[in-house]
Amino acid sequence: MPYSNNNNPTHNYKMNTKILKGFSYELGPIRPPSEGQDRSLLVRATINCPWNRCLFCRTYRNQKFVYRKVEEIKNDIDIAKGLHDALNAASLNIGHNGNVDNETLMALINGNPEIYSEKHVGPIELQSRLQSLLNMANWMASGARTVFLQDANSLIMKTDDLIEILHYLKQEFPTIERITSYARSQTASSKSLADLKKIHEAGLSRLHVGLESGCDEVLKYMKKGVTSDGHIKGGKKIVESGISLSEYVMPGLGGKKLSRSHAIETARVLNEIDPAFIRLRSLIIRNGTDLYDRFEAGEFEPVSEDEAVEEIRLFLENLDCNSYLASDQMSNLLWEIEGQLPGDKKALLKILDKYLDKSEEDRMKFRLDRRMKSYLSVYGGLEEGLARKINNAIESMENRSSDMSSKVEDAISALKKGFV
Ligand code: SF4
Known part of the structure; x- marks a missing residue:
């Protein structure tokens, strides 16, 4: 839902602030594209990344990893619930029958200037209040069905703590149908299968794992902190627990030197894991990463965009699994590489060939x-x-x-x- 300030004074709603525990909850910097802002309620279960060493990544650079206390996370959920109820009441009050739209959002913002105006609140606090309200409004407008637990690896939480959060979320928001989170293969492989099953039963539906590569040389160079065996062990355990697994692959990560083995080995590892989803997110060498410094020094030679397409072709040719392959990230050149394997493999290879056959x-x-x-x-x-x-x-x-x-x-x- 776009947030536009079309002030309609006849549609102001004054909320009962006494029943709210606060006006903003923690929001982390990223979420997978499939959990975009219009779909998922964001709950920050941990803060930053406990590994934080991958050469190509700057998302949490120089930020210390923090475990949040269960009570803190529950308090955020309470705040989210308060905003949910306030938006619902605002919608009923202006005759929108509980539907949350831009008018509902503005009725709440304009009706409560002491909470949502710069006159009363500092700019940073105001921004976080508006972001939380907007996240909640978007979530409700999309049916309040999916939740994403941020940040980079919340599976690292103690199993009992994670289960408590999952139960609490479902208790407070009975409309929830799916809860997902990011995880590292290493963390998944260090949890017992019984624990992963318990987490799944408590409501965790899907894990998004940054596999990036199945080639040991690439993983080592990029300081991914896991080997191909670790990826296989962690991935297989997630699949066996019943949690749906979405593995992210990074075309181009091997550079020119390791492009072929990156493609072939990554396919080999994914064939063993057989995840529900494989998602492509091509390498972008970002300023401010260690990889950028190595690239500038001439140590890492990136593949060209055409070579990346050839690499994806080789990868796809070697894939022999039942996953849904998606290219839902703006870093990718060919968004149309999307389909169910193995049935769509031929059609997907054709798309790649069509591009490569152009002048x-x-x-x-x-x-x-x-x-x-x-x-x-x-x-x-x-x-x-x-x-x-x-x-x-x-x-x-x-x-x-x-x-x-x-x-x-x-x-x-x-x-x-x-x-x-
Ligand atoms: S594990 Fe993920 S979030 Fe952490 S440094 Fe590596 S790529 Fe970044």
């Missing part, structure tokens, strides 16, 4: 167009410097200039810097 110039045009669409889908527009680079690239393609390739690559890499 070099057509591939270039396609890539620029795709990257621009991805960028615009998030930001809605281009800032001046970026627009200039893109215009230069388009002009050079129209004129078939000798520097066309470098101008297109320059524009694409500038666009990719903005990818989330």
